[in-house]
Amino acid sequence: MLLSNQNILSTKELTKQDIEQILDTADSFKEISTRVIKKVPTLRGKTIINLFFEPSTRTRTSFEIAGKRLSADVINISGSSSSTTKGESLIDTARNLEAMNPDILVVRHKYSGAPALLSKFVDSPIINAGDGSHEHPSQALLDLLTIRSQKGELEGLKVAIVGDIRHSRVARSNIQAMQTMGIKVCVVGPPPLIPVEFKYLGVEVSHNLREAIKDVDVVMVLRIQLERQKQGLLSSLREYSNYFCLTQESLDKARNDILIIHPGPVNRGIEISLDVMESKHSLILNQVTNGVAIRMALFYLLLGEKNANPN
Amino acid sequence: MQTLIKDGHVIDPANKIDGSFDILINNGKIEAVLPKGKSSIGKIKDVKIIDAKDCVVAPGFCDMHVHFREPGHEYKETIETGSASAAAGGFSTVAVMPNTFPVNDNRSVTELIFSQAKKTSLVNIFPIGAITNGLKGETLSDMGELKESGCIGYSDDGKPVMNSELMRRALEYSRMFDLPCIQHSEILDLTLGGCMNEGIVSTELGLKGMPVEAEDIMVFRDICLLRKTGGRLHVAHISSGGAVDLVRQAKAKGLPVTCEVAPHHFTLTEEACRNYDTNAKMSPPLRTHKDIEMIKEGLRDGTIDIIATDHAPHDLADKQVEFDNACFGIVGLETALPLTFKLIDEKVITLQKAIDLLTQQPCRIFNLDKGTLGVGKDADIVVFNPNTKYIIDPQNFKSRSKNSPYKGWKVRGKVIHTFVAGNSVYSAPNI
Numbered sequence: 001m002l003l004s005n006q007n008i009l010s011t012k013e014l015t016k017q018d019i020e021q022i023l024d025t026a027d028s029f030k031e032i033s034t035r036v037i038k039k040v041p042t043l044r045g046k047t048i049i050n051l052f053f054e055p056s057t058r059t060r061t062s063f064e065i066a067g068k069r070l071s072a073d074v075i076n077i078s079g080s081s082s083s084t085t086k087g088e089s090l091i092d093t094a095r096n097l098e099a100m101n102p103d104i105l106v107v108r109h110k111y112s113g114a115p116a117l118l119s120k121f122v123d124s125p126i127i128n129a130g131d132g133s134h135e136h137p138s139q140a141l142l143d144l145l146t147i148r149s150q151k152g153e154l155e156g157l158k159v160a161i162v163g164d165i166r167h168s169r170v171a172r173s174n175i176q177a178m179q180t181m182g183i184k185v186c187v188v189g190p191p192p193l194i195p196v197e198f199k200y201l202g203v204e205v206s207h208n209l210r211e212a213i214k215d216v217d218v219v220m221v222l223r224i225q226l227e228r229q230k231q232g233l234l235s236s237l238r239e240y241s242n243y244f245c246l247t248q249e250s251l252d253k254a255r256n257d258i259l260i261i262h263p264g265p266v267n268r269g270i271e272i273s274l275d276v277m278e279s280k281h282s283l284i285l286n287q288v289t290n291g292v293a294i295r296m297a298l299f300y301l302l303l304g305e306k307n308a309n310p311n
Numbered sequence: 312m313q314t315l316i317k318d319g320h321v322i323d324p325a326n327k328i329d330g331s332f333d334i335l336i337n338n339g340k341i342e343a344v345l346p347k348g349k350s351s352i353g354k355i356k357d358v359k360i361i362d363a364k365d366c367v368v369a370p371g372f373c374d375m376h377v378h379f380r381e382p383g384h385e386y387k388e389t390i391e392t393g394s395a396s397a398a399a400g401g402f403s404t405v406a407v408m409p410n411t412f413p414v415n416d417n418r419s420v421t422e423l424i425f426s427q428a429k430k431t432s433l434v435n436i437f438p439i440g441a442i443t444n445g446l447k448g449e450t451l452s453d454m455g456e457l458k459e460s461g462c463i464g465y466s467d468d469g470k471p472v473m474n475s476e477l478m479r480r481a482l483e484y485s486r487m488f489d490l491p492c493i494q495h496s497e498i499l500d501l502t503l504g505g506c507m508n509e510g511i512v513s514t515e516l517g518l519k520g521m522p523v524e525a526e527d528i529m530v531f532r533d534i535c536l537l538r539k540t541g542g543r544l545h546v547a548h549i550s551s552g553g554a555v556d557l558v559r560q561a562k563a564k565g566l567p568v569t570c571e572v573a574p575h576h577f578t579l580t581e582e583a584c585r586n587y588d589t590n591a592k593m594s595p596p597l598r599t600h601k602d603i604e605m606i607k608e609g610l611r612d613g614t615i616d617i618i619a620t621d622h623a624p625h626d627l628a629d630k631q632v633e634f635d636n637a638c639f640g641i642v643g644l645e646t647a648l649p650l651t652f653k654l655i656d657e658k659v660i661t662l663q664k665a666i667d668l669l670t671q672q673p674c675r676i677f678n679l680d681k682g683t684l685g686v687g688k689d690a691d692i693v694v695f696n697p698n699t700k701y702i703i704d705p706q707n708f709k710s711r712s713k714n715s716p717y718k719g720w721k722v723r724g725k726v727i728h729t730f731v732a733g734n735s736v737y738s739a740p741n742i
Contacts, residue, residue, distance in 0.1 A: 134517030
């Protein structure tokens with residue numbers, strides 16, 4: 001084990017050193033994905049189980065490809081096909097899987113804390129691939145990798161995160177990881193989507209998009225869900241877009257070299273306009289590419305020194 | 312056969328006794344409370360001696376808020392196992408909440424509880440009847456029938472009575488029977504989907520919070536109703552500092568309101584939920600340091616009338632799950648005394664006052680002829696050693712369930728004997 005923790009449950013548990021090591025390792029893995037034969041034998045004979053209790057295409061595929069490029073055997077179990085629908089508890093499912101000796105469990109779950117719960121009952125390392133509104137650490141790490149690739153340094157940057165902060169595990173993971181790396185964070189959105197407690201997490205809070213992104217290096221746009229309207233948190237998507245959609249217009253006061261990222265999936269025209277999404281500022285597809293490298297790095301670092309040669 | 316509890320320090324707030332006395336029990340009743348050394352044992356034939364040296368002897372504790380799960384959820388607790396838990400905690404009398412299956416909203420369920428209690432209970436069981444049928448918050452229960460069958464109060468505990476009109480009528484109607492309406496104060500619109508206090512910790516953990524305002528608003532609403540309705544309002548398990556203030560103001564105006572606090576609400580904060588420990592999941596939720604300080608102030612100045620545990624046993628299967636899906640509540644009876652000692656150690660209240668909150672005061676609110684060592688009264692007695700230190704281990708609980716966030720806590724105050732109607736129902740091991 002090369003990291004300070006045997007699980008990746010939260011970015012809060014990652015030290016600056018951990019994060020730097022993950023990003024450096026990911027950088028060195030990026031090249032593998034550009035080869036003609038995109039496979040190295042590093043994790044041959046290792047078994048990775050993707051345990052996804054919530055629908056996901058991008059994240060699950062990314063973890064799967066990452067495992068396969070390192071020659072691990074990757075098994076996908078989704079919520080609908082697993083025994084939890086037959087009333088088997090989460091813990092029983094995980095214990096049964098563990099009895100088959102996997103080397104890593106990658107867990108996505110709709111409830112906050114589910115991966116933390118599992119970690120108390122299984123010995124295999126667990127990677128949290130998104131739990132409720134809590135955290136999504138590998139997303140934050142790939143965001144940092146994407147930013148670092150462009151900016152060279154993370155320390156001293158300013159980032160604005162725009163959207164449904166209340167429900168966003170991406171926001172929580174990023175806020176903590178970014179603060180660890182010396183990045184200043186501002187969260188932007190209508191007050192019902194930003195709990196008042198966020199100000200105690202050391203972030204700036206703004207309800208004015210144009211002002212908030214005036215001097216930031218990066219703006220991260222989050223997906224907005226129609227469901228929030230039913231919960232009384234939004235008046236309408238139309239009005240939300242009027243105030244918070246990232247458009248060319250809203251960028252008029254922003255820096256020329258501003259970077260735009262989005263964890264996906266994108267609602268075009270609602271939280272971000274099509275032209276902005278496809279502009280030179282947008283790194284949305286770089287994020288996806290970097291996601292594979294980050295997850296390769298996590299697998300490699302969690303499975304430890306036994307595989308000292310990354311190639 | 313008579314029993315003499317000898318050489319103990321007797322504290323009986325109901326009779327203003329605080330000193331060295333021996334207590335003679337005969338035929339299940341208190342025969343005499345004698346100054347130390349004045350009991351001439353020689354003259355009494357066939358007497359069993361209980362040595363209470365270094366111990367406090369007090370009326371058996373009375374917990375007006377427990378969930379014994381019978382009928383319906385016996386895998387969590389039964390009247391038998393719950394009563395054993397009570398006895399081990401020094402409680403000789405408990406009031407059981409009606410959120411069983413079926414709900415205790417009619418005579419047949421009340422009678423079933425009494426008949427099971429007669430067969431299996433070690434302690435005195437008093438049922439609390441529902442305010443609304445099926446706890447559905449739609450129609451009033453037959454409060455008269457419930458009282459005639461032996462219920463000592465009304466509550467939809469676990470749920471609030473949300474409908475203001477219905478709560479108004481419940482307070483009015485209950486006046487005819489002079490029993491308190493016990494409210495679980497929570498505005499449900501504000502707590503929908505919530506599983507812990509709303510605050511910094513819930514924000515960090517990504518869990519839906521239950522704001523403190525949900526409790527304050529309901530307490531305020533009920534107090535507002537009370538001015539017109541009369542009746543008696545008893546606020547269950549107060550957890551919000553703001554709600555303590557509201558009760559204080561209402562009392563100052565002479566309104567008939569009382570309230571209780573559970574030990575977890577003066578010993579733990581929302582911080583206990585970190586790491587998603589479902590044993591720290593309760594309703595109302597664990598709040599903040601500020602709330603605890605205000606609760607302590609309420610205990611100091613008498614705003615808070617009694618300590619009640621909200622004993623809520625849950626099987627591992629209901630707790631060893633995702634935080635959102637876990638049941639609310641903890642085993643309370645067997646940790647109440649040592650946790651109350653925390654208040655004494657912090658000089659919030661005296662030992663005498665603590666015993667008052669656990670004996671005389673609950674019996675005053677619920678019209679029970681208990682909580683006293685008066686001559687001729689039932690010999691319900693607890694003997695505890697205030698200075699015995701130990702570490703809480705839920706595996707030793709007598710309760711069928713072991714859900715407690717206090718595992719590993721170093722505490723003092725150990726129950727040595729509990730008597731109900733003169734019979735020993737609990738003795739600490741190795742005594």
